[in-house]
Amino acid sequence: MNIPRLSSVAAVVLLTSLAISAAAQEKNPEIPSMTAVEKETAKKIYFERCAGCHGVLRKGATGKNLEPHWSKTDKDGKKTEGGMLQLGQSRLEKIIGYGTDGGMVNFDDILTKEELSLMAKYIQNTPDVPPEYSFKDTMDSWKVIVAVKDRPTKQMNKFNLKNFFSVTLRDTGEVALIDGDTKEIRSIVKTGYAVHISRMSKSGRYVYVIGRDGRLSLIDLWMEKPGVVAELKIGFDARSVDTSKFKGYEDKYAIAGSYWPPQYVIMDGDTLKPLKVVSTRGMTVDGEYHPEPRVASIVSSEIKPEWVVNIKETGQILLVDYSDIKNLKTTTIESAKFLHDGGWDASKRYFLVAANASNKVAAVDTKLGKLAALIDTAKLPHPGRGANFVHPQFGPVWATGHLGADVVTLISTPSEEKKYAKYKGYNWKVVQEMKHMPGNLFVKTHPKSRHFWADASQNPDKDLAESVVVWDLADLSKPKKVLNVAKDSGMPETKAVRRAVHPEYNADGTEVWISLWGGKTDQSAIVVYDDKTLTVKKVITDPKMITPTGKFNVYNE
Numbered sequence: 001m002n003i004p005r006l007s008s009v010a011a012v013v014l015l016t017s018l019a020i021s022a023a024a025q026e027k028n029p030e031i032p033s034m035t036a037v038e039k040e041t042a043k044k045i046y047f048e049r050c051a052g053c054h055g056v057l058r059k060g061a062t063g064k065n066l067e068p069h070w071s072k073t074d075k076d077g078k079k080t081e082g083g084m085l086q087l088g089q090s091r092l093e094k095i096i097g098y099g100t101d102g103g104m105v106n107f108d109d110i111l112t113k114e115e116l117s118l119m120a121k122y123i124q125n126t127p128d129v130p131p132e133y134s135f136k137d138t139m140d141s142w143k144v145i146v147a148v149k150d151r152p153t154k155q156m157n158k159f160n161l162k163n164f165f166s167v168t169l170r171d172t173g174e175v176a177l178i179d180g181d182t183k184e185i186r187s188i189v190k191t192g193y194a195v196h197i198s199r200m201s202k203s204g205r206y207v208y209v210i211g212r213d214g215r216l217s218l219i220d221l222w223m224e225k226p227g228v229v230a231e232l233k234i235g236f237d238a239r240s241v242d243t244s245k246f247k248g249y250e251d252k253y254a255i256a257g258s259y260w261p262p263q264y265v266i267m268d269g270d271t272l273k274p275l276k277v278v279s280t281r282g283m284t285v286d287g288e289y290h291p292e293p294r295v296a297s298i299v300s301s302e303i304k305p306e307w308v309v310n311i312k313e314t315g316q317i318l319l320v321d322y323s324d325i326k327n328l329k330t331t332t333i334e335s336a337k338f339l340h341d342g343g344w345d346a347s348k349r350y351f352l353v354a355a356n357a358s359n360k361v362a363a364v365d366t367k368l369g370k371l372a373a374l375i376d377t378a379k380l381p382h383p384g385r386g387a388n389f390v391h392p393q394f395g396p397v398w399a400t401g402h403l404g405a406d407v408v409t410l411i412s413t414p415s416e417e418k419k420y421a422k423y424k425g426y427n428w429k430v431v432q433e434m435k436h437m438p439g440n441l442f443v444k445t446h447p448k449s450r451h452f453w454a455d456a457s458q459n460p461d462k463d464l465a466e467s468v469v470v471w472d473l474a475d476l477s478k479p480k481k482v483l484n485v486a487k488d489s490g491m492p493e494t495k496a497v498r499r500a501v502h503p504e505y506n507a508d509g510t511e512v513w514i515s516l517w518g519g520k521t522d523q524s525a526i527v528v529y530d531d532k533t534l535t536v537k538k539v540i541t542d543p544k545m546i547t548p549t550g551k552f553n554v555y556n557e
């Protein structure tokens with residue numbers, strides 16, 4: 001799928017510090033030679049656009065293995081060989097340029113012909129191994145900008161902090177804090193590069209924002225003008241963060257997971273002072289050692305002092321008990337490889353996470369500390385947080401969209417409520433696949449809404465990528481409406497795609513906010529729909545609204 005479109009200072013620093021390990025290989029006449037400058041350029045493009053799906057070491061995850069040569073033996077002892085050298089320069093240029101039916105997106109609208117050729121050469125060369133990042137490195141990066149004692153003791157602004165949005169401005173390394181009531185941008189805050197998610201503190205006062213470059217920023221919403229009060233660089237490449245949310249530990253600790261190096265950091269919740277770094281290197285569920293098992297989604301349980309930490313390449317789900325950080329206890333739950341994003345069921349007892357390239361969803365029972373189910377789904381499930389609602393025929397369900405299939409999958413989830421006992425026989429089964437279109441990234445509904453929303457941001461068709469689909473929860477047999485968000489915005493048409501991405505409800509479930517995500521030089525916007533009438537209520541746009549993607553409503557978070 002699509003990955004960062006931007007250069008960043010952090011990426012350059014990381015990439016120039018990478019060890020060049022391919023010198024010996026270049027003597028092999030099969031391997032295309034590259035000058036040092038070409039190699040540096042290709043490394044930077046690889047980190048920004050390819051590593052998220054294929055891994056820094058190119059061993060594959062959501063995307064395929066991109067090593068020059070690989071071999072694998074399946075459980076029946078059958079050996080398969082492959083690799084980039086086998087595919088060769090011209091086939092690789094085509095794949096990178098035009099994408100594949102297997103889910104690889106096209107880059108011909110992002111990379112020049114020369115860059116496509118460079119990347120095809122680069123992946124036929126041996127991958128470089130980036131540096132490690134120690135506890136000391138983490139500690140050296142720690143900054144407290146406003147000490148706890150100097151922070152306000154009460155809310156100093158008049159914003160409705162129960163309906164506030166933290167919006168990723170992906171290509172500028174910022175988040176926009178937008179008032180959900182007035183729709184005004186209250187503050188634009190400098191953060192790490194291409195922020196991935198914003199997570200709220202249990203108190204509702206702080207927002208934790210993690211950049212792809214591993215920079216974690218703590219934003220205090222009580223300040224007259226909300227801003228960053230502490231910062232920590234947890235690694236070189238990161239996607240996830242949360243705080244401790246169990247009773248008695250509310251926001252005492254924070255945790256952030258890193259893609260490179262593969263590890264997670266536990267820190268103080270209000271200062272970000274690092275306390276512990278834990279490596280995630282180890283064995284996959286198939287029993288093979290993996291050198292780069294990246295930390296994907298992390299969520300905090302509210303029924304135990306535990307975080308659910310999903311390790312992508314190994315397929316191991318860790319329940320990390322934070323009640324004694326010095327003597328850390330972890331339950332390791334085997335599921336399936338390529339764990340990615342996920343969300344809670346309605347009861348918040350089960351966490352459902354996509355094992356995306358395995359075409360499965362794993363459900364963890366956080367009460368019993370066990371795998372509850374491993375469910376086969378259509379290709380490449382991509383739930384975001386997923387969505388819970390009560391299906392007219394099958395009772396409580398959790399929904400996920402798919403990057404690689406034209407359906408939304410509904411999985412029946414258990415409930416202790418008596419009125420749902422009759423649906424027990426369906427639990428953990430796929431009860432319906434609603435016809436959608438491929439390239440879906442996020443699905444949403446709200447307990448007070450009668451609608452279900454899904455985007456199709458990664459669809460190769462411009463019109464579809466700029467649209468969202470809405471279903472009536474009372475009749476899921478067909479979509480109720482397809483809304484072309486770009487057209488509905490009333491903004492001038494552009495040649496380049498402005499992807500309609502990440503529907504997010506406001507606090508009371510009456511509005512749905514959708515990002516219209518254009519290129520860095522296009523005018524982007526957030527289009528706010530009335531959830532009842534499905535008409536546009538407001539288009540939030542501003543010259544500073546550059547590449548908005550994820551939007552995190554403090555209440556729904």
Ligand code: DHE
Pocket residue numbers: 001002003004049051052053062168170194195196197239240241295296297298299340341342384385441442501502549550551
């Ligand atoms: Fe995401 C969630 C990883 C590309 C927008 N994304 C997540 C999570 C992970 C992840 C592990 C779950 C975090 C959690 O819950 O703790 N995303 C990755 C990638 O590895 C990938 C495929 C490639 C990359 O290089 O990053 C990737 N993601 C994207 C994008 O291109 C998106 C569309 C735009 C952007 O801003 O980068 C994007 N990802 C999001 C959003 C969420 C997310 C908005 C949170 C969804 C939610 O509703 O909670």
